[in-house]
Amino acid sequence: MIFAIEAGLRLGRKVYDVFVDETVERPLALPVGHLFASIEFADARDFFDLPENRHLTAAGGPYAGASNTDLLVAYKSIVGIDSAIGAIPGTGEGAVEIVQRLHEFEQFKKGFGANHPMQRILGTVVEISIDYFAANPGATGLRPAHRKILQGFLAQIDEIEFAEGERDDIVGEVLIAALSTLGENITLLDDDERLAALLGGVTESLVVDIQSITTQSGQIRREDLFKRIASTIIRGGASAFTENIDLFVPRDGAAKAIVTSTLDQFLMGIEGEEDLFTNESIELLFRGALTAAAENPQIVGDKKILQELLTSTLGAITSTQGKKLFGEEMVARVLGAALQTVSENMATLIDPGDPQKQVAADILAAIAASFATQLAGNGTVQNLLSRDQLLELVRVTFNEVAKAPNQLLGNTDGDPRKSAIAQIIGSVARSLGDDPARFVTGEGFVELVQTTLETAVLNADKLLDLNSLTTRSNGLFKAIQQLVAGVIAGNDPRQLVSRQVFLEIVERTLPVVSANLEALLDGQSNVIRNTVTAALSLAQGALSGRINGANLPVLIEQLLIALAWDELELSESASVQKLALEVLRAAA
Amino acid sequence: MNGSSRTIRGLATLFALTVLVFIAGCSSLGYRATQDKFVRAVELDNAAAVSPTSDSAADILYQELYEQLSKETIAKLDSRLRPNAYLIRAYSALGATELEGNLGKASDAARAGINAGAIEGSRDRVLLELLDGLVIYEELRANAAKDGLQQLGGITGDRYDLAYRNAFETARAQYEDALGQARRNTPASTIEYVHYRSWQLLVMWRATIALINNPDARLAANNDASRIVDKPSLKEAANEHRNAIPAGAPLRALIDAQTRG
Numbered sequence: 001m002i003f004a005i006e007a008g009l010r011l012g013r014k015v016y017d018v019f020v021d022e023t024v025e026r027p028l029a030l031p032v033g034h035l036f037a038s039i040e041f042a043d044a045r046d047f048f049d050l051p052e053n054r055h056l057t058a059a060g061g062p063y064a065g066a067s068n069t070d071l072l073v074a075y076k077s078i079v080g081i082d083s084a085i086g087a088i089p090g091t092g093e094g095a096v097e098i099v100q101r102l103h104e105f106e107q108f109k110k111g112f113g114a115n116h117p118m119q120r121i122l123g124t125v126v127e128i129s130i131d132y133f134a135a136n137p138g139a140t141g142l143r144p145a146h147r148k149i150l151q152g153f154l155a156q157i158d159e160i161e162f163a164e165g166e167r168d169d170i171v172g173e174v175l176i177a178a179l180s181t182l183g184e185n186i187t188l189l190d191d192d193e194r195l196a197a198l199l200g201g202v203t204e205s206l207v208v209d210i211q212s213i214t215t216q217s218g219q220i221r222r223e224d225l226f227k228r229i230a231s232t233i234i235r236g237g238a239s240a241f242t243e244n245i246d247l248f249v250p251r252d253g254a255a256k257a258i259v260t261s262t263l264d265q266f267l268m269g270i271e272g273e274e275d276l277f278t279n280e281s282i283e284l285l286f287r288g289a290l291t292a293a294a295e296n297p298q299i300v301g302d303k304k305i306l307q308e309l310l311t312s313t314l315g316a317i318t319s320t321q322g323k324k325l326f327g328e329e330m331v332a333r334v335l336g337a338a339l340q341t342v343s344e345n346m347a348t349l350i351d352p353g354d355p356q357k358q359v360a361a362d363i364l365a366a367i368a369a370s371f372a373t374q375l376a377g378n379g380t381v382q383n384l385l386s387r388d389q390l391l392e393l394v395r396v397t398f399n400e401v402a403k404a405p406n407q408l409l410g411n412t413d414g415d416p417r418k419s420a421i422a423q424i425i426g427s428v429a430r431s432l433g434d435d436p437a438r439f440v441t442g443e444g445f446v447e448l449v450q451t452t453l454e455t456a457v458l459n460a461d462k463l464l465d466l467n468s469l470t471t472r473s474n475g476l477f478k479a480i481q482q483l484v485a486g487v488i489a490g491n492d493p494r495q496l497v498s499r500q501v502f503l504e505i506v507e508r509t510l511p512v513v514s515a516n517l518e519a520l521l522d523g524q525s526n527v528i529r530n531t532v533t534a535a536l537s538l539a540q541g542a543l544s545g546r547i548n549g550a551n552l553p554v555l556i557e558q559l560l561i562a563l564a565w566d567e568l569e570l571s572e573s574a575s576v577q578k579l580a581l582e583v584l585r586a587a588a
Numbered sequence: 589m590n591g592s593s594r595t596i597r598g599l600a601t602l603f604a605l606t607v608l609v610f611i612a613g614c615s616s617l618g619y620r621a622t623q624d625k626f627v628r629a630v631e632l633d634n635a636a637a638v639s640p641t642s643d644s645a646a647d648i649l650y651q652e653l654y655e656q657l658s659k660e661t662i663a664k665l666d667s668r669l670r671p672n673a674y675l676i677r678a679y680s681a682l683g684a685t686e687l688e689g690n691l692g693k694a695s696d697a698a699r700a701g702i703n704a705g706a707i708e709g710s711r712d713r714v715l716l717e718l719l720d721g722l723v724i725y726e727e728l729r730a731n732a733a734k735d736g737l738q739q740l741g742g743i744t745g746d747r748y749d750l751a752y753r754n755a756f757e758t759a760r761a762q763y764e765d766a767l768g769q770a771r772r773n774t775p776a777s778t779i780e781y782v783h784y785r786s787w788q789l790l791v792m793w794r795a796t797i798a799l800i801n802n803p804d805a806r807l808a809a810n811n812d813a814s815r816i817v818d819k820p821s822l823k824e825a826a827n828e829h830r831n832a833i834p835a836g837a838p839l840r841a842l843i844d845a846q847t848r849g
Binding site for chain 1 (some may be wrong): 619620623626627630631633634636637638666668669671672675676679682683711712715722723728729732733737738740741742747781784785788791792794795796797798803805807823839842846847
């Protein structure tokens with residue numbers, strides 16, 4: 001029994017030992033302890049104690065005198081902004097700058113007083129900015145480009161005079177347009193002063209424009225227009241700046257002044273016809289206008305030359321006759337071509353004594369008139385011209401007028417049909433007859449016009465009859481008409497007179513005719529026609545082996561010269577042939 | 589002696605022995621319930637620590653535990669259980685904030701637990717060595733409550749020097765000593781716990797200095813603290829303890845949750 005008891009006790013002891021050991025080693029929960037101060041505040045304090053951030057809490061800083069609670073809130077805001085703009089967490093990079101700007105902004109606003117409209121304007125700017133970034137998923141926050149834009153915008157906006165109660169939503173529209181338009185590729189963004197000048201100039205101009213409208217409905221319509229074009233205006237302006245950086249001097253507000261006055265006059269110039277312009281064409285036009293203004297500041301001075309230029313030119317293009325030629329789709333391009341040419345030829349196309357005299361409008365009116373039936377006849381030469389060729393015709397004409405404005409535009413008594421331009425172009429068009437495509441392509445016609453302009457301007461009073469509206473009485477018309485008639489009458493079975501050869505024939509013979517009008521265009525003799533016919537006859541007959549398209553024009557030219565100086569009679573075949581051989585020999 | 593009397597005597601001896609064994613075993617059996625109660629108290633306490641709005645009945649439980657585990661009661665326990673019992677008594681006193689002189693009592697209990705033969709390197713030994721540091725932590729916490737630190741109340745440099753600086757330094761030394769008690773037999777969870785409490789102490793030190801109003805005094809305090817911990821900053825010293833806790837461990841997750849704000 002004792003043995004049993006001892007055994008039982010040993011067993012019980014064993015069990016007990018295991019039990020105790022397990023109890024000792026039983027897992028326990030342990031208290032984690034209570035925090036008694038704010039870890040986050042310590043982070044905030046470290047942040048504000050950084051040397052580069054001390055200005056935030058120093059006197060005059062946005063958080064000067066702030067309580068610890070306010071500092072913690074501020075710190076959390078900065079961290080939040082960090083997160084929003086994708087900055088390195090905890091550094092406040094970017095966020096600090098934003099906070100500083102907002103603080104300055106608030107002080108700036110306060111400086112205007114409680115009810116000043118600038119308070120409202122600036123509040124709008126901030127709201128617009130925040131809304132823009134919230135609404136644009138691609139805008140991950142204040143990229144350097146956006147920061148520059150905002151800085152440039154804010155730097156200028158305080159110079160604009162806002163009146164209480166007036167509409168100023170356009171300010172936000174310009175800012176949105178700038179933010180969404182000015183990408184990081186434009187070098188202008190590296191130029192803070194010029195960027196500010198552009199944005200400030202555009203904003204001021206648009207605000208002043210709105211303010212000039214007296215009815216609210218008018219203002220609303222204007223705002224709708226600006227919403228449509230604000231981006232293109234800024235893009236066009238930025239391109240102008242970038243391409244002509246030396247012209248836009250930011251010093252003393254010169255660049256901004258150019259922008260403001262150019263845009264003012266640009267908008268006034270196209271007023272009422274805005275629907276004729278796409279956003280792209282407005283961008284190009286404004287860029288052109290701004291470049292022109294930078295190169296020739298006088299056009300945006302007090303006399304508002306640019307505005308008058310645009311208004312009158314637009315008027316000419318959209319007149320009844322203008323529309324027939326140009327069509328609405330060409331308005332912007334023609335206006336751009338006119339603007340560019342005037343800008344390049346200011347000295348000759350703008351009369352310093354009468355700067356508002358609208359040469360460009362007169363030129364375009366003359367071109368349009370030249371294709372009217374009264375001048376151009378029933379021919380379809382207008383149909384040969386593509387839009388690009390028509391534009392080229394405009395440029396060619398402008399350039400020629402720039403060389404000799406008085407000769408080509410003067411003394412019309414306000415009737416463009418009487419201008420030399422109209423008479424010349426009309427003469428050329430009429431002279432080509434009912435099938436102008438036989439002799440010229442569209443490109444060829446433009447070339448032909450240029451040739452005749454160059455020649456006619458040297459002898460306008462003899463080649464043109466500016467006392468008569470009809471072109472039939474012009475020597476120029478008669479000369480080219482006879483050339484055409486001669487080709488037709490000569491049949492030209494060898495088809496030597498291609499369009500190019502025809503052009504060359506005109507180029508060579510017109511100066512000869514101009515110098516020998518009485519001899520070659522006298523009465524009913526049709527000397528020119530007969531000369532062409534004779535040359536073609538030789539080309540088919542005795543000299544068929546020597547005459548080709550290359551030497552035919554010079555042959556006709558030299559025959560005409562001989563005829564003009566009475567050195568030849570067309571009826572004397574042998575003499576004609578002999579002279580032809582000499583000419584051909586010399587031309588070989 | 590005849591056979592029946594021997595049998596009776598034997599049975600009586602057996603019975604007495606059995607009773608003795610039983611009595612001894614009863615105290616130890618009941619002790620598990622005490623441990624369970626301690627776990628419940630800690631769970632409540634920890635819930636309040638991370639979620640201050642939750643009501644905590646931990647204080648009451650801690651006090652009950654302290655009173656329950658009197659010296660006399662502990663003396664009745666198997667000797668192998670006594671260090672653990674003193675551990676619970678000490679940590680219960682620590683948490684029983686309504687108990688008069690609770691912090692002194694906690695220290696006494698910890699010393700008694702060490703003297704009761706807590707095995708070197710064991711969980712209980714390390715935690716008993718840590719207790720004095722935790723007592724100082726609670727004293728710091730009491731001062732912080734007086735100064736309104738939790739509400740971001742500022743303090744002067746002098747106040748910091750008087751009420752906080754030396755206490756932080758001493759507590760830190762105690763924590764380091766506790767860590768120094770770790771041996772190969774020390775459970776990883778215990779070491780992680782000491783690292784957690786060390787991190788906690790250092791971040792509170794940093795947070796207290798942040799509330800010194802005067803910038804110069806603040807800078808001086810930071811430089812002083814950095815020198816003491818022998819690190820460029822208290823933050824870096826705290827991070828070392830954080831990083832000593834394996835990723836994925838609950839205490840590491842707790843640290844990260846608390847630093848996220």
